[in-house]
Amino acid sequence: MNVTLPDWSNPAQLAQHSGLDLYTSLTNGIPPAMPNFEDSLSEEERWEVAGYIQSLLFLLPKKEIILEAVPTPTVVRDIPIIEGETGIISGGVINATNGNVPDRMEVTLNGFINHDMVTTNVVYLDSNHSFRFIDVPLGDDLIYVVSVQYGGYTFTSDIISGEDLKPDVAYNLPVVIYEVTTDSSQIWADRMHVFLDKRSENTIQIVEMFLLNNPTDRLVVGEQPGEPVITYKLPPGATNLFFDSGELGERFISVEEVFADTQGILPGGGYQVMFGYNLPFTDQESISINVPVPVNNVVVMAPKGELMINGNQLAPGEDQQIQDMNLVVYTASDLSKNEALELIVSNQPSEAPYGRFGSKNNLVIGIVVLSLVLISVGLWLSWMQLKNRKASQEAFEKGLPSADAVLDQIIALDDQFQAGNMTRENYLQRRVELKNKLREIDEKTSIQDAG
Numbered sequence: 001m002n003v004t005l006p007d008w009s010n011p012a013q014l015a016q017h018s019g020l021d022l023y024t025s026l027t028n029g030i031p032p033a034m035p036n037f038e039d040s041l042s043e044e045e046r047w048e049v050a051g052y053i054q055s056l057l058f059l060l061p062k063k064e065i066i067l068e069a070v071p072t073p074t075v076v077r078d079i080p081i082i083e084g085e086t087g088i089i090s091g092g093v094i095n096a097t098n099g100n101v102p103d104r105m106e107v108t109l110n111g112f113i114n115h116d117m118v119t120t121n122v123v124y125l126d127s128n129h130s131f132r133f134i135d136v137p138l139g140d141d142l143i144y145v146v147s148v149q150y151g152g153y154t155f156t157s158d159i160i161s162g163e164d165l166k167p168d169v170a171y172n173l174p175v176v177i178y179e180v181t182t183d184s185s186q187i188w189a190d191r192m193h194v195f196l197d198k199r200s201e202n203t204i205q206i207v208e209m210f211l212l213n214n215p216t217d218r219l220v221v222g223e224q225p226g227e228p229v230i231t232y233k234l235p236p237g238a239t240n241l242f243f244d245s246g247e248l249g250e251r252f253i254s255v256e257e258v259f260a261d262t263q264g265i266l267p268g269g270g271y272q273v274m275f276g277y278n279l280p281f282t283d284q285e286s287i288s289i290n291v292p293v294p295v296n297n298v299v300v301m302a303p304k305g306e307l308m309i310n311g312n313q314l315a316p317g318e319d320q321q322i323q324d325m326n327l328v329v330y331t332a333s334d335l336s337k338n339e340a341l342e343l344i345v346s347n348q349p350s351e352a353p354y355g356r357f358g359s360k361n362n363l364v365i366g367i368v369v370l371s372l373v374l375i376s377v378g379l380w381l382s383w384m385q386l387k388n389r390k391a392s393q394e395a396f397e398k399g400l401p402s403a404d405a406v407l408d409q410i411i412a413l414d415d416q417f418q419a420g421n422m423t424r425e426n427y428l429q430r431r432v433e434l435k436n437k438l439r440e441i442d443e444k445t446s447i448q449d450a451g
Contacts, residue, residue: 086135087138089144089173090133091436095176095178097217097218102125102150106148107147107148108146112142113142113143118142119137129432130432140162143161143162151179155177160173178267179217179218180219182222184230190211190269194207194289194299195208196300197302202280204281206276208274209272209274212265212271215267217267226253229265230293231292232259232292233258235257235277235279238277241259242277243276244274285344286343286345289342290338291341292338298331298335301330309330309343313335313341317330407438413430
């Protein structure tokens with residue numbers, strides 16, 4: 001079977017696929033190359049995998065924060081564009097904490113090719129807290145992101161691929177901002193994954209992954225930018241600390257056997273932290289893994305026939321075969337903050353080569369499931385994206401709705417919010433979208449009247 005792998009190192013390609021697209025392909029599979037995971041992975045686990053794939057993008061994920069803004073010139077270098085064709089990117093800034101948005105806030109649109117920023121433009125919010133960038137270059141290799149500075153932090157929009165922009169058609173790309181708090185006591189982890197792999201006769205490698213949740217309506221930050229938000233304690237003797245995102249001295253800071261994540265945590269779930277380290281190992285070791293926040297569910301995994309894991313907190317291990325790899329999976333639940341996950345790890349002689357989880361770049365879920373997704377998810381998503389683009393074009397060709405119809409939608413939206421049927425964030429974001437649509441109708445009507 002001849003299958004082309006999607007190039008996730010190309011941000012423009014990865015930017016085309018939403019989390020829902022990835023989740024759908026995991027749930028339904030992509031015949032004939034990729035089976036579905038609806039039965040083998042829970043709904044939460046499928047969303048985790050989708051989030052992990054999106055985190056491979058070079059740019060900060062949707063829910064990550066840049067602590068310092070870097071001034072840039074208007075145009076960094078020449079870019080390959082479609083001559084004579086430009087698009088429009090519009091949207092609004094929404095404060096999902098209290099609704100307050102500063103007047104005349106500066107809004108920046110940056111364009112990237114691969115890892116390089118190639119163009120930037122700045123406008124200011126209007127009286128409706130909306131913005132509009134015109135004459136945006138179109139190009140298959142370009143991706144765009146909108147950002148604003150607020151409270152000493154930079155908040156970013158979703159990303160849009162240049163090939164998804166249409167000439168002279170506005171694309172809505174809102175930015176959500178939050179007030180900040182230094183109180184991290186309400187942060188908890190829905191899931192903690194621990195992977196153990198024997199790297200040599202005397203060394204094992206442990207990779208930990210936490211899926212954090214911020215149930216508040218504020219960005220949780222350190223006392224000062226660059227100071228700890230969540231602190232992680234490593235087992236005694238840990239060496240060769242590494243991360244899937246960020247480095248020591250940058251996002252992460254370290255003191256002896258403790259390191260801290262300095263990045264702010266936005267409201268909601270899906271904030272992921274992954275790191276790994278090596279530990280000395282003989283035939284049997286007691287390993288104590290610190291839990292930095294309350295954890296609902298724990299999954300511990302190791303290759304079958306290599307390591308045996310026991311512990312009073314663990315349910316008996318179950319054999320699972322994933323992508324031709326035989327694994328033993330153990331579970332635990334309801335761990336308190338600063339409680340230790342106690343593991344007794346014993347050697348099981350095996351003729352199999354060490355390091356069956358691969359190098360440190362093949363972390364966590366990617367080790368187990370991502371290889372399947374990479375084989376064929378691009379085929380499914382390409383079809384879905386084409387279908388969605390055709391549907392959008394058909395809707396546009398049918399014309400915009402009337403101003404009265406949009407006003408009715410705004411009134412209905414206000415009623416739904418007042419009745420408590422939607423969150424403030426969703427309400428404010430949808431209201432900005434409708435107001436932008438109303439403005440497009442007004443502009444189109446003005447052009448027709450002038451003609």
